[in-house]
Amino acid sequence: MRKGMALLLTALLLAALVVPATAAYKDEYKLDVVPGPTTAWGLGAQYFADIVKDKTEGRIVIKPYFGSQLSAGKQTSAFLLLRNGAIDFALQSTINWSPQVKELNLPALPFFLAGSGKDRFKAMDAVKAGKAGKMMIDAVENKGVKFLGWGENGFRELTNSKKPVAAPSDMDGLKIRVVGSPIYIDTFKALGANPVNMNWAEATTAFQQGVVDGQENPMGILIPSKIYDYHKYITEWHYVIDPLLFAVNPDVWKSFSPEDQAILMECIGLASRYQTALARVGLDDGSALAVLQEMGMVPEIVDPYKALTEKGMEVTFLSEEQMAAFREKTQPVFEKWAKEIGEELVKAAQEDIASVQ
Ligand code: X2X
Numbered sequence: 001m002r003k004g005m006a007l008l009l010t011a012l013l014l015a016a017l018v019v020p021a022t023a024a025y026k027d028e029y030k031l032d033v034v035p036g037p038t039t040a041w042g043l044g045a046q047y048f049a050d051i052v053k054d055k056t057e058g059r060i061v062i063k064p065y066f067g068s069q070l071s072a073g074k075q076t077s078a079f080l081l082l083r084n085g086a087i088d089f090a091l092q093s094t095i096n097w098s099p100q101v102k103e104l105n106l107p108a109l110p111f112f113l114a115g116s117g118k119d120r121f122k123a124m125d126a127v128k129a130g131k132a133g134k135m136m137i138d139a140v141e142n143k144g145v146k147f148l149g150w151g152e153n154g155f156r157e158l159t160n161s162k163k164p165v166a167a168p169s170d171m172d173g174l175k176i177r178v179v180g181s182p183i184y185i186d187t188f189k190a191l192g193a194n195p196v197n198m199n200w201a202e203a204t205t206a207f208q209q210g211v212v213d214g215q216e217n218p219m220g221i222l223i224p225s226k227i228y229d230y231h232k233y234i235t236e237w238h239y240v241i242d243p244l245l246f247a248v249n250p251d252v253w254k255s256f257s258p259e260d261q262a263i264l265m266e267c268i269g270l271a272s273r274y275q276t277a278l279a280r281v282g283l284d285d286g287s288a289l290a291v292l293q294e295m296g297m298v299p300e301i302v303d304p305y306k307a308l309t310e311k312g313m314e315v316t317f318l319s320e321e322q323m324a325a326f327r328e329k330t331q332p333v334f335e336k337w338a339k340e341i342g343e344e345l346v347k348a349a350q351e352d353i354a355s356v357q
Contacts, residue, residue, distance in 0.1 A: 029088040040220025044275025045091040073201035083144040103139035110330035114238035123353045130352030149268040151244030152279040154218025159231040177215040219304040220279040228311035235316045
């Protein structure tokens with residue numbers, strides 16, 4: 001009997017030694033990023049990782065994996081890997097998650113969020129902070145991923161190697177690389193182009209080899225990717241925007257102490273501000289540059305169009321009438337996808353935008 005008690009006590013003591021009171025943290029948390037480390041997106045991810053390590057005094061070490069390494073190049077499969085825990089954190093795009101979360105197609109509705117002139121960023125901010133943003137966040141969380149904060153890839157501009165594009169007819173037959181997301185295929189078909197699905201991981205080689213004639217991406221991606229080496233023409237049409245989402249696997253999130261969760265949220269606030277400013281610098285009313293100056297983190301290039309022109313690109317800026325021609329051509333896509341996304345969400349976004357115009 002005594003011997004039994006002693007054995008039991010020893011067993012209990014041993015158990016107490018090997019099972020700590022709180023779950024142990026991982027040595028490294030994997031953060032999924034689609035493009036390379038020098039893009040606005042990549043720099044934002046690295047900054048987040050750096051400040052988390054610093055502010056948690058090394059308790060939480062996040063490592064960004066660039067170039068969709070964590071999903072073997074398949075950027076539209078990454079949401080499922082984050083949900084099931086193969087990926088811990090992500091700074092990811094609404095486009096890449098839209099196959100799983102249909103509400104995230106909202107910013108891809110053609111010519112929806114781009115108002116005129118420089119106010120288009122206000123429209124985006126209003127949606128992020130407003131009812132529509134909340135509905136998108138809820139949709140992500142209902143699908144099993146914890147949202148932490150917004151970032152931004154940016155308004156997506158069209159580049160190609162063939163000719164200046166100023167009217168839908170200029171796009172006739174142009175082979176355009178797009179992400180594997182159905183709304184993009186619909187939009188480019190409606191414009192008379194020939195869209196081709198391709199992961200970003202393979203895109204540069206395709207530009208180099210002339211497998212496609214063009215593509216669409218924001219400045220924060222285009223300049224670091226040296227798009228000017230492959231494409232001579234760029235059209236500033238702001239036809240869609242791509243907000244980014246900082247997110248985490250819910251079980252990983254729960255494993256952190258409340259103190260560390262608070263530090264992580266503080267870091268998200270800083271990283272979101274920095275990353276969004278990097279994506280917008282030189283494209284907005286000057287607010288982005290002011291943020292970067294205040295943070296002491298001004299990048300080398302603060303005037304993207306000047307930089308592209310210096311590299312030999314020819315920029316086509318569209319007038320209101322020219323924009324209207326593109327808008328008209330894509331109206332059926334807007335109507336089809338508004339139903340798909342949910343009329344209620346589209347209406348909420350319209351109200352959010354109206355509140356700042
Ligand atoms: O693939 C793209 O075009 C990119 C890098 O912008 C996204 O991941 C949405």
